[in-house]
Amino acid sequence: EDKVVQSPLSLVVHEGDTVTLNCSYEVTNFRSLLWYKQEKKAPTFLFMLTSSGIEKKSGRLSSILDKKELFSILNITATQTGDSAVYLCAVGGGGADGLTFGKGTHLIIQP
Amino acid sequence: GAVVSQHPSRVICKSGTSVKIECRSLDFQATTMFWYRQFPKQSLMLMATSNEGSKATYEQGVEKDKFLINHASLTLSTLTVTSAHPEDSSFYICSADEHSYGYTFGSGTRLTVV
Numbered sequence: 001e002d003k004v005v006q007s008p009l010s011l012v013v014h015e016g017d018t019v020t021l022n023c024s025y026e027v028t029n030f031r032s033l034l035w036y037k038q039e040k041k042a043p044t045f046l047f048m049l050t051s052s053g054i055e056k057k058s059g060r061l062s063s064i065l066d067k068k069e070l071f072s073i074l075n076i077t078a079t080q081t082g083d084s085a086v087y088l089c090a091v092g093g094g095g096a097d098g099l100t101f102g103k104g105t106h107l108i109i110q111p
Numbered sequence: 112g113a114v115v116s117q118h119p120s121r122v123i124c125k126s127g128t129s130v131k132i133e134c135r136s137l138d139f140q141a142t143t144m145f146w147y148r149q150f151p152k153q154s155l156m157l158m159a160t161s162n163e164g165s166k167a168t169y170e171q172g173v174e175k176d177k178f179l180i181n182h183a184s185l186t187l188s189t190l191t192v193t194s195a196h197p198e199d200s201s202f203y204i205c206s207a208d209e210h211s212y213g214y215t216f217g218s219g220t221r222l223t224v225v
Contacts, residue, residue: 092208096162104154
């Protein structure tokens with residue numbers, strides 16, 4: 001059975017701090033690992049990672065994938081209260097395979 | 112980028128009635144679409160894979176007679192919750208896989224059965 005495990009499940013930090021969210025996976029077919037941010041509605045796409053060792057960056061967010069050790073991290077630097085959300089990690093096998101989601105990390109940024 | 116449109120965004124229905132949710136890929140063709148369900152404070156769980164022109168594939172524990180999926184064209188998949196009950200109240204989200212942009216999600220449908 002495919003499995004995606006995220007840690008921590010919840011995290012409370014102060015504005016300006018840097019956070020690292022973790023995602024490990026065990027799946028039968030791997031094509032990509034995706035990170036999403038979910039506030040009150042549908043998830044918002046952040047990153048899609050397919051290759052090991054290549055960091056993807058978008059502003060204060062960055063992510064990297066290690067396909068040998070089967071994990072990914074999502075970093076957020078200089079956190080802001082607007083970063084408060086649930087961050088979801090998902091792994092997809094491509095084609096006819098849907099995504100397997102982790103339980104998410106509930107991140108709270110305190111002013 | 113790839114856009115998936117989902118309607119309605121919110122629906123309240125009476126117990127025993129049926130509700131149809133539509134998912135459209137706006138600027139690409141999707142031979143496969145996915146339906147997820149998310150209960151409060153839980154993650155998304157894949158319910159079924161919708162295949163254009165053929166039967167949907169359901170995940171274990173999902174009743175195919177209760178959650179009817181139709182994928183009649185390359186841009187439209189529908190999920191019908193039949194004889195809805197309060198325990199079916201949830202957030203339903205569709206997704207399509209567009210190779211350039213990966214998996215794109217619709218905006219979700221919050222179903223409340225009263």
